[in-house]
Amino acid sequence: MNFEKVVFGFFIVLSLTLNFGFFLGEMDNPEHHNVFELFAIIVVNFIATGLKLGDRSQIGAVLLATSLVADLHLVAAATYWTVVVHVTETGLTSDVMVSIISLSGGALLANFISVIILVSDTLMSRL
């Protein structure tokens, strides 16, 4: 067993599962989506991105790209949330909520691809 691989896999899978949890629920209902969950996803995603930095292999580059895509989506969602609550003070209306959740859906897809690459890379070397 390789400690590095455990840590690496842990953060990649955790960001997918947290993201899925946040995504679940009615899309336009703010009560179904927790702001702390979004916060946790962003933190875990950033950690996962950090772990992928500096890998010189081909697979490493693709993994990093998917992570960056997920980060982009999540940061956009969080910024939107902050703006409507604190800047324009219009609150989490249902159309705002739908936008935030669809952004997190995009991040979910990127995280999913990341996990698939991780799993297939592991399986490939098992041949």
Place this chain on the structure above:
Amino acid sequence: MTESTDLSRVSFIVMREMRRPVMALITVYAVSILGMVFIPGHEVDGKPQYLSVFHAFYFMTYTATTTGFGEIPFEFNDAQRLWAMVCLYVSVITWFYAIGSIVRLFQNPFFVRAVEERKFSRQVLRISEPYFIICGFGDTGSVLARGLSDYGVPAVFIDGDEDRIRALTLRDYRVPMPGLCADASVPKHLLEAGIRRRNCQAIVAITNNEEINLKISALARLLNPSIRIITLSKVDVFEETLANLGGEVHIVDPFKMFAKVLVTTMTHPSFYPLNNWLVRAPRVRLSDAIKPPFGKWIVCGYGRMGHEINHALVKQGMKTVVIDPHDCSEEEGIDSYIVGRSTAKTLAQAGIENAVGILAGTDDDGHNLGILLNARKLNGNLFTLVRQNRHENRIAFEASQIDMIMQPTLVTARRVLFLLVAPLLKPFFQHLLKDEPGRKEDMEKVIQQLEKKIGRRQPHLITVDVVKERCSAVTACLEEGEQVLLGDILKHPDNFNRKLDLIAFVVKSGEVISVLPPDDYRIKIGDQILFCGTGASRRLLNATLNNEYNLFYVRNGVHLPKGYFMRWYAQRQNRPVA
């Protein structure tokens, strides 16, 4: 250079042919528009209305193309209608003339050829990896193309037969295989096939015509002094010329080669199955050793194959009886020569009861099978050697339980394929088959290892050039002054203690060739290594050669940390990081 001339040629032809129609169109349009502009229309408030140039052009645009939107922007008077009629007829006829010229141009065979040649040379330029030029896409060429595709090596084909090139484009190859219908002995076409390009590795001349093969080889040597040339030749006179071309020239003669295989198999019974197994002949097991017997042989058919086999047998000190309809007295070493067709009568006359082997080597498949049946009836224990001329008779030949089948096109194609994808196989066999102590044991060892590591799976011959483009990780490691051992890269990139299903056959380092190199051989930049292994191990080997993390693991048994953070952590724990 070739590309730009072709490009300018095609565009030049189009422009020259279109000059007159375009001129005619411009004139007709100009006159019509001017007429429409100057003819006064209906009067409004006492002043006649005129069409503007824009409106006149708009009117002509839909009238000349027979669309006909009507009288726009206002209703015409009869003078305008009269002119409009003239315009319509003249412009429509001019359009037909212009379109007809284009169609005629596209049907012109010379133009079609020019376009095809240009397309071909563009396809060739798009190949960036090493590739080969193959002149002749007959039976041999198509077997060769299939083999190259299996090995993932692109090739460029030139054949004079249009149907063969059409057949080529319909095949499903895994790599680009562009084809041109042209005479390969014309220098221009060889240039179009990229004979002077740096990644063009070899030219193969396997057309049906020996003289053309010779001409192609000579041209190729003149156009590119360093290219490898492989030529099909069955005539000794040509072979002398070919040998004098200089550079690396390989002459492939299927009959001579098969005679050599027969002789080798007499002393090394496992050679024939090993050879067939390596070319992935169906249903061949490594353990199916055969041994052509010593004694009296009957040679039916004294053509090229009969000559070569008879020559080889006589050289081995065997008695031969030749049966052939043509009298040929000058040949020596033949025990007796019977003139006539090979029938039950002549076979009995040749003393088939006490013969040990028979060769049915005529150029007629039906006749060969007939000889086989007759001979078996007279002597059931014969060793049978039959020539198969046509590929479509395969099923009949396979059903007849023949000891050795010789199919000239297949022998040639396989030989050429090995010369192209595994050039080190030749020195490998030369080494193993040399009559020196220990070599037979080496051969047995190789076969045992192959049986153990690959067994019934498909064998892959893998040629690795230790250069930056093919083995980026290994060359990087070597440039830093570290050593990489052959045994290292043979390890499984997933488990340090396991080995890949690969056997290193030969290492060529500079001019030094070492056969069956030991595991502690130190790899150098520029080496060429020939492995034999399975498809899966081929992929894993490639990963090791090009991925620095995999290479580090097989060399040291520990995983290199990936990423900045993990490297920092490993450094704190005093573990290796690079």
